[in-house]
Amino acid sequence: MNLQDYISKVRTLLSYKVFTFICFLILAILLYGVLFYNVKPQTYDIELFSVADKTIRSPKTIVDEEKTKDEQQKAADAVEKVYTFQKEKEQNRVSLINSIFDFVTDANKEIPAHIKDKEMEKTDKKTDKERLVDLKSKLTSDVNEDVTKSISDAVLMDLLKATPFELEQTRNILNSQVEQLMGEKIREDKVRQYQGRMEDLIRDSSIPTELKSAAIALGKYAIVPNEIYDPEQTDIRKKQAMQSVEPIKILQGQVIVQEGHLIDHESYHQLELLGLLKSNPTIKPYIGLGIFVFLIIGSLYLYFSTFRVSEEKKQNYLILLSLIFIISLLLMKIIGLMADLELDKIGYLFPAAMAPMLIRMMLNERFAFIITIILAACGSIIFHDEITGSVNIEIAIYILFSGTAGILLLTNRNRKSNILQAGFFISIINILIIFFLLFLGNGQFTKMEYLYYTIFAFVSGLLSAILTIGLLPFFEAGFGVLSTLKLIELSSPNHPLLKKILTEAPGTYHHSVMVANLAEAACEAIGANGLLARVGCYYHDIGKTRRPQFFIENQMNIENPHNHISPETSKDIIIAHATDGAQMLKKHKLPKEIVDIAEQHHGTTLLKYFYYKAKEENDHIDEMDYRYPGPKPQTKEAAIISIADSVEAAVRSMTHPTPEQIKNLIDSIVQDRLKDGQLNECDITLKEIEVIKKTFSETLNGIFHSRIEYPNPK
Template sequence: MSEKKASKKTWAGKPAKKLEPDRRIPKKVDISGAAKSNYELTRWILIIVMSLLFAVLLYPGLLSKPKQYKLGDIAERDIKATHEFLIEDTALTEKNRLKAVREAPPVYDFDPSGSNALGRLRDAFEEGRRSLRSAPGEEAASHGPSATTEAGRTSPALPSFSKERFSEILGLQVQEEVFEVLKKTGFPAEVENLVIRLLSPILHKGVVRNKRELPSQMPRGIILHNILTDIEITVTETERILDLDQAKRLIVEEWKKTSQPVLPPDLKKVGLVLALSLLEPNVTFNKRETELRKEAARKAVKPVYFKVRKGEMIVREGEPIRQEHLLKLAEEYRYLRKDKFLGHIPAMAILIGFLLFSFYLVTGPTRSQVPSKKRDLIFQALILTIFFLLAISANFIAAEVARGFPFLTPRALIFAIPIATGPMLVSLFQGMRVAAGFSVLLSVLTALVLGGKVEFFVYFLVGGLIAAHGMKECRERGEFIKTGLKVGLANMVLALSIETLHGFFYTVEPLVACVTAFLGGILVAVITTGSVPLVEMAFGYTTDIKLLELASLDQPLLRELMVQAPGTYHHSVIVSQMVEASAKAVGANPLLAKVAAYYHDIGKMKKPLYFIENQVNGQNKHEKLAPSMSSLILISHVKDGVELAKKYKLGQPIIDIIQQHHGTSLITYFYEKAKEQAGQRSDKAVQVKEEDFRYPGPKPQTKEAGLVMLADAVQAASKTLVDPTPARIQGLVQKIINRIFSDGQLDECELTLKDLHLIAKSFNKTLSGIFHQRIEYPEPVIRAPGGKRAANGNIDQPPAGDSRSQRTEDKKKNGESLRRLGLS
């Protein structure tokens, strides 16, 4: 604390040695905890509300229940796809599946060894021989020739082994004469081998009952499943597979070629008969496996889909509902189901919420700035919502308009959406830094509306940044048109690039897109021009354009000030000259400082004669008032000024400067006078409180407010200089700035010690220019008794309480001086 006081006392128009030149004065902005909490609460409410609102607007199907149509119904309205989706072509898919089933090759079981028939043959012959071996010798002799056994003995057949038993084992009806021949010969192995030799090559080729079962299958072949090896092969040629007739002919041919000298003709003929009788198909159709293969082929066919693009017409109004419409509507309604929406909306709301939070985090006030107000948050939210709704509406309108004009495309019409108006307005009223973040935010949301395409994000982002930059130093309404033209030209280049990316460079589409893009820039200028006055009235913002209008000395309020309080008017004009020059030096807004200086004392119009600069008849009304009453009258001019500023809609920045231009400074003259009167009274119980003689504040919060405070005090004090030489002016400026600085009035604004040095230098230059032609009169200047304090509390101004005789004498002396100068 002592270091702070010491630094204040050592300032004398240049930076103190112990402090760096650019170090800021301690100035923690004093806003109540309740106000800060209210601001934070407003911000979070806006984030939540806008996140939910934008998420719902991105999925509008939740807001209405779609009408359910049936086949043959008439569409009541045009129905478009709200998103891009794939839909199954069930007719084509089913056609492909049927084709796959038809083309699935049938499965046939193939037994190349003929194990079934040949196995029965072996069993029948073996049992016949075994029965002969078990029979008595005499009985066997009576039945015919003996059969040679493995031991070299002959055994007659058992009477129990009959033709029926032999036929049962073979699985076919054996002729009586064939059985008798075999029985008499003892079922010779030679006959068995002959039958096997005749059948085996035929069975290896494959035998089917009738080849007429195969021709319909031949184009795609059949699958032969070898039941022995479990190997499958596909056969497409009929020559390989034999039917029964072919197989029998081959057996007969092979039998004729066979030479068996040991076999008598009757046994050889029996072998042929048995071979032909045992011949049976060994390629059999496997129905169960074939059906399984067909079902697998059906399932293997992938569904056929066709794409429905976002915005594509599903069905037109008055058109009968067909099957294809029902398929598309079913998919559209499935996407719009509430349970799906209730999953999408919270997810999208979270994404948008984090996006909004990031925007507020990046564009919020820094430590060196006055905190943003709820008004700023509401303005940002309103502009964001308006242009988000504009993007949604324009997206649907573009699709409708493009239907009626073949040379237009929805994308070309989207280029004309004046999204850049949003960042342009935000830059005009809240600055380039906030507008840059706002442009990114709005471009992301617009791209989401338009299908999340990155080219549209870049298009609207670039246009928004150019528009925001154009409003950085806007002093006339013509800047709107200039900026709109710049946006339009940039839009043309971007639109041409986007059309080229989509492959439309050598068509008419790029030309149409360039025209609509340029019109979009013109719309930005037109909408901004019409919106600025509305925003100024609705939100109380003050642009440089409005400041220029207020700076005109023909303004009704200034003309009234000039008539009712001419001294105050003259004082305000000089203060405006001082702050305008110094504002340029310290990086403040010269125009705002100048206009605020014009109006900072308009509250004096209600009681002009109570301020010395307006007293023309020599009467000082404060002589008959108590010091406390006089201080209340002086303090009231701030309140009255704020009321007049609101009545004439001067704008919040000027209202704030009017309210802050005295800060909490002390009305020294009346405070000292009150203390003096209290000390002369016998009643010591009455105490004079310093806070009763201080302005209510607040202290200056901005550079412009601090400049007006300093210039107001310096200009008022400069009127008391007897000989306003440059040295005396410099000493006065340093003294006044030191006093205000030491009183802590600049603790909450952005002025640094280096700034104060530059301000003092600027004030010296301006005042020296004003006073350098002043004629110094030889007569002594009569000052107020008791020091250099004016009766109205303005520092170092002569009081209004001079005696009438003194004023008469001064008038005579001044008249003589004027006559000597030839001026009267």
């Protein structure tokens, strides 16, 4: 009992959905288990201020948020305060001084003219007070700034007592000094300094002595800060400074602790941040691996759910694909564990093209490309350059290109020698990929390292071919997979069944070869499996070897035995060749696809000759008794062989057929099959049928072409 039989037993106990779910679940668990160690963070039992017993490198690149914030704050603190120079304040302060002098001048003009000097002397005290009150009232109400709070009454009285000439002289000098000093940038902390300069300038000026004190007071009052602190702009510059600070990163591969060195606060903080301390474990890598496995299994599930084959085949493909993938994964893991040998880039030894070539030969190219991408992703985790949790992009590129090369270079899948040839070319491509990666990285390598990498690449390609050849028979036998190599093996004339046909029914053998030529050409024309059709044709009439003389192609120089038996007996003998052939093929353990062709190549067609012959004897004959038991053709290959079988026999019976006669005959046979519903159970289209008819005509015209008649020489 082979592996396929065990699978069939399990399948009978479970529904398709349950069986598929279990397969995907097992695959997910195995994938997670194999990659678990490679993503598991390596932790250390380390204490602050202890001496490191080994060198510890960072397994990943991470931002040190705390240190980054400290550096950002330092940058912000280093930003100086932003001050805005308000040029307009110079004119404002000059205008304020002028306003004060204007009010003083107005107050002096309001003294009644009829008051005599003596009367003024008598009423002077009262008049000064009245004028002062009036002046202060105007200064308070008409000026934006309450001058009276900063200028004393004594200063105002000095101004009120001055003559118009003295006021004008003082005004001009004071305005000039205010313009001069306020034209410079004055911050809050320099106001006193500039007020002192104002005082010195006024003392050295030509202002009347009795007004100098008042002028000094007004001059100092006019000096105010004109370079003002701008908190908004300062805040913007601080933020810009903080943003300009590059994040402080601990880089992947960076040495955190050197062997024999003391573990200080900085090193301990970095170890803690990286999750390398046993006291501070992290689960993020496990979650990441779970997401990775989910994506892979989910992608496979979606692809299989849209794959248009029977549920039984779909399950076989799933198990086959899973086994090849697991074998490749285990090989990858074993080579990854060889890193202890201290051989750099040991991952290049992995036979990356093995799985893609196996899957292409037994399934199809699309599955092969999918498995190549998945293996490349897994390889990037397993071969992580001794940095746990990291991803090796170089090895992923290497596996991806090597696997793709295996798929593309396996152009002729009909010989095992071609697999070895493909393996040799894969080795060359592997070497080119490695040197591309090495030179692109501009690293410094010794000649011995270059030699190691070349050997790894060469061995990888050849090992892929050798393992493919070695494992292929086991998968073919275990799963009943009909690969191209298996078909080539079955097509050999040395096969016992083909020898049996050749020796016992040579006419049938010749007929089978002719049908094979027709069927293969038609299959290739519509994109079906031409090789399967050819090999199926070789065996489709194997049942005729039990009674070869009852079939017309083997009746050479003998009388037709059907002339001496009843139509019913003849019918049983003819119909039996399909079921007998299927039994013989099963007995010799030929693939199911070949057995199906033997069973289906006549479908449920009617044996018209014997049916009408029997009807002549008994009008109540049931037509169903004279039909083949079927089933009808289920695949394109079986349908094409069914038509080709009838076409070849019909054309062979014609004498010197013309192209037009061949075309009409093919059209008639195909039309008869369509009307009889023989092609209803396969997915062949009307467009493909037209291509098949055209191919049959071209092939038969090439076989039965007319010879050119040369004139006889005189």
